[in-house]
Amino acid sequence: MQTLESLVLGRPVSGTAAPVQLFNPSTEEAVAEIRSGGIDFGAVLAYARGSGGPALRALSFAERGALLKALSAAIHAERENLIELSILNAGTPRGDAKFDIDGATGTLAYYAALGESLGDRRVLADGDGAQLGRTARFWGQHVLVPRHGAAVHINAFNFPAWNMMEKAACALLAGVPVVEKPGTSTALLAARIARIVHDSGLLPAGAWQFIAGSVGDLFDHLGAQDAIAFTGSSRTAAVVRGHRNVVAKNVRVNLEADSLNAAVLAPDVESSSETYALFLSNVALDMTQKSGQKCTAVRRILVPKERVAEVRADLVAALGKVKLGDPAAADTRMGPLASKAQFDDVRAGIGRLASHAEIACGGSQPARERGYFLAPTLLVARDAHGEIFHADEVFGPVASLLPYSGSAEEAAALVALGGGGLVASAYSNSSEWAERIVLDLAPWHGRLWLGSDRMAEQSLPPGMVLPASIHGGPGRAGGGEELGGLRGLAFYQQRTALQGFKSQVAAFAPPEAAAAR
Ligand code: NAP
Numbered sequence: 001m002q003t004l005e006s007l008v009l010g011r012p013v014s015g016t017a018a019p020v021q022l023f024n025p026s027t028e029e030a031v032a033e034i035r036s037g038g039i040d041f042g043a044v045l046a047y048a049r050g051s052g053g054p055a056l057r058a059l060s061f062a063e064r065g066a067l068l069k070a071l072s073a074a075i076h077a078e079r080e081n082l083i084e085l086s087i088l089n090a091g092t093p094r095g096d097a098k099f100d101i102d103g104a105t106g107t108l109a110y111y112a113a114l115g116e117s118l119g120d121r122r123v124l125a126d127g128d129g130a131q132l133g134r135t136a137r138f139w140g141q142h143v144l145v146p147r148h149g150a151a152v153h154i155n156a157f158n159f160p161a162w163n164m165m166e167k168a169a170c171a172l173l174a175g176v177p178v179v180e181k182p183g184t185s186t187a188l189l190a191a192r193i194a195r196i197v198h199d200s201g202l203l204p205a206g207a208w209q210f211i212a213g214s215v216g217d218l219f220d221h222l223g224a225q226d227a228i229a230f231t232g233s234s235r236t237a238a239v240v241r242g243h244r245n246v247v248a249k250n251v252r253v254n255l256e257a258d259s260l261n262a263a264v265l266a267p268d269v270e271s272s273s274e275t276y277a278l279f280l281s282n283v284a285l286d287m288t289q290k291s292g293q294k295c296t297a298v299r300r301i302l303v304p305k306e307r308v309a310e311v312r313a314d315l316v317a318a319l320g321k322v323k324l325g326d327p328a329a330a331d332t333r334m335g336p337l338a339s340k341a342q343f344d345d346v347r348a349g350i351g352r353l354a355s356h357a358e359i360a361c362g363g364s365q366p367a368r369e370r371g372y373f374l375a376p377t378l379l380v381a382r383d384a385h386g387e388i389f390h391a392d393e394v395f396g397p398v399a400s401l402l403p404y405s406g407s408a409e410e411a412a413a414l415v416a417l418g419g420g421g422l423v424a425s426a427y428s429n430s431s432e433w434a435e436r437i438v439l440d441l442a443p444w445h446g447r448l449w450l451g452s453d454r455m456a457e458q459s460l461p462p463g464m465v466l467p468a469s470i471h472g473g474p475g476r477a478g479g480g481e482e483l484g485g486l487r488g489l490a491f492y493q494q495r496t497a498l499q500g501f502k503s504q505v506a507a508f509a510p511p512e513a514a515a516a517r
Contacts, residue, residue: 002032004191007198007210008044015039015213022188025091025336025343026327026371032089032188036213042221044179044209048150049225052177052206057146060122064173065115067202072108074200075101075165075193082161082189089188090160091335091372093327096290103162103465104193107483110467111169114486122146122175124486125509126495129502139502141509144493146175147252149225151492152218154240156231157183157338158293158395160190166467166483167229168208174492176227177207181215183232185339219243219251227252227492229482231295234258237478254491255478256471258393259422261286262300262415263462264437266428267406271310274456279427280311282451283399284318286463287376288334292397293342296423296463299399300389302414304406312380312401316361319376324367336372337396343372349394353379356386357400390417408433412440420444420475425462427451446473446481 003019005012015035022032056064075082079101086097118124126142133139151171155163164180171178182190194210197203211218222228222245230240234257240246241253263283269275286298303311327335337343343366350364362377376397381389384402404410415424424445428434429452442448447469449462465471470484482488498505 001030004032004034004187004212006039006212007194007208008039009047009209010205013039017213020184020213022089022185023339024088025338028340028370028372034184034187034213036216039211039216041216041218044218045150045221045226047206048177048179048209049148050206052204052208053146053148053150053175055204056172056175056177056207057122059175060120061115061118061173062120064175065112065118068108068115068169068173069112070202071197071200072105072112074196074202075108076105078192078196082192085189085192086161087327090186090338091327092290093332093335094330095333096335099289100159100161100189103159104165107162107166107467108169111173115173123508124489124493129506129509132499136502138499139505140497140499141505142495142497143508144490144495147225147227147492147494149176149223149227151176151178152215152222152226152228153178153180154215154228154230154232155180155182155190156295157186158290158295160186161193163231164190164193166465170482170488171492172203172207174489176492177209179209179211179218181211184213185341187212220245222246222249222251224249224251227254229254229256229480229491231256234476234478252491254472254480254482256295256480256482257476257478258395259295259420259473259477260299260390260393260418261296261421262302262418262424263298264302264411264415264424264426265304265307265311266408266426266430266433267304267307268430268433269427273429274453275427275429275451278451278456278459280314280318282425282461282463283315284322285461287319287378287397287399288322289463291334291337291374292376293338293395294463296465297399298425298463299393300415300418301399301401302384302404302411303401305403308380308401308403312360312378315378319361319378322376324373324375334376334397337374338372340372342396343374346374346394346396346398349392349396350377350398352392353388353394353398353400356383356388357381360401362397384414385417390414390419408436409440412437415441416444418444418476420473420477420479422471422473422477423447423449423462425449425451429453444474446470446477
């Protein structure tokens with residue numbers, strides 16, 4: 001059986017510990033294995049800081065952007081093979097596999113273009129300069145410079161391609177070397193992409209390392225210039241943030257964790273409107289794309305009380321049209337859950353929700369004899385305020401309808417019970433209703449998506465993370481922030497206030513550098 005290798009200190013390394021198997025979730029057959037251990041993590045970080053960092057910092061933004069562009073092309077060239085690996089180890093139908101893989105290459109290409117637009121500079125200005133003294137001779141200017149550490153990226157199982165490369169794109173463009181660790185259960189795809197990057201020889205030595213398996217004692221070796229960007233569950237996020245050495249050294253940490261994303265239907269939306277059709281199709285898509293294993297997938301559907309029966313019937317009909325089955329078949333829209341652990345967790349979660357709700361469709365029974373298949377499950381809450389709906393993230397094709405009065409204030413208060421989320425979507429053609437809910441929802445979310453007839457035709461769904469907009473959210477969602485154009489680089493840079501003689505200070509921040517931000 002294939003053993004997935006780490007790529008550290010410039011070479012592939014097979015681990016030494018007992019193997020952990022990776023499975024095909026459609027057939028339950030083992031497809032590869034990973035062995036942790038056998039890696040000197042202190043040396044891995046030293047290699048990144050000592051070789052990768054200086055080499056990246058010697059390049060301009062345009063040169064780093066050119067590397068990202070070439071990486072995007074190298075990965076894209078193997079797209080068909082990558083899709084097959086995704087189907088094999090993550091159970092994704094082709095469309096879902098493309099969503100992940102094209103998301104990775106698209107994000108690299110986006111940051112490549114940003115790098116090109118920044119040209120041959122190596123420092124970014126942060127805002128305008130300011131006169132600090134009696135005259136303009138004493139001047140201040142904030143600048144952003146690459147930190148001299150390594151970026152450790154801990155990624156979740158659900159987007160092995162996109163999650164790894166969206167983080168890498170920002171760090172590498174900022175001038176910081178990366179150490180990537182994928183979620184183990186779906187690491188086949190991530191390992192292949194890591195190998196493409198490694199074998200391409202495009203990146204300087206030490207700029208790209210990949211760990212198959214556990215991170216061992218890596219966190220013990222982190223220092224003040226290093227950073228951890230984590231994506232995964234709140235539980236693991238707390239372990240990462242609370243690590244003794246991470247706390248002691250004030251290692252920079254960005255957390256992207258769970259989120260009980262909400263979709264809110266306003267009372268003004270008529271059944272015949274484009275907005276209502278958009279609401280239905282987006283909710284059904286979110287529940288079934290990647291079998292609902294999407295951090296941005298809708299989990300709570302707020303619907304005015306008198307519309308619950310209508311929405312329930314329409315959603316059950318829409319979900320019934322989603323063909324569940326073999327992800328390799330061309331007409332399959334939804335595959336299995338990605339692993340046995342996921343399958344067991346989601347079944348147990350449906351059981352917990354069902355004790356406070358009525359099941360409108362689906363349920364916790366396996367949808368096929370073999371493989372980790374579950375049908376899309378829609379529940380109708382008995383009490384929209386029930387704590388379980390706002391606290392229990394069932395990470396699968398599962399969402400609950402929550403009846404509310406129709407008031408924007410009540411909807412916002414219910415959504416806020418989730419304790420902070422990645423994205424909320426609100427559907428209304430009333431600008432007054434939308435304005436009321438925006439001010440109450442925005443503090444709880446990194447992204448707010450407003451659906452209406454006016455944008456329906458051109459919109460991309462709320463579950464889609466776009467590199468131009470920030471990704472992350474407060475509270476339960478981890479309190480982190482990624483992407484968002486150049487904002488995504490700031491985590492890997494030091495913001496420093498330069499103070500001194502104006503022409504000396506301003507030379508680090510030519511006017512066009514500030515304008516580019
Ligand atoms: P997870 O179990 O928390 O694992 C996340 C990552 O952390 C994996 O790479 C895992 O490695 C690693 N890990 C586990 N224990 C660790 C430790 N003690 N120290 C360092 N790393 C450790 O989450 P998951 O099951 O992969 O992902 C599902 C969750 O992620 C869901 O809750 C979902 O909402 C969330 N998620 C959030 C976002 C976002 O952007 N906010 C995106 C995707 C997913 P192993 O796999 O080897 O255990």
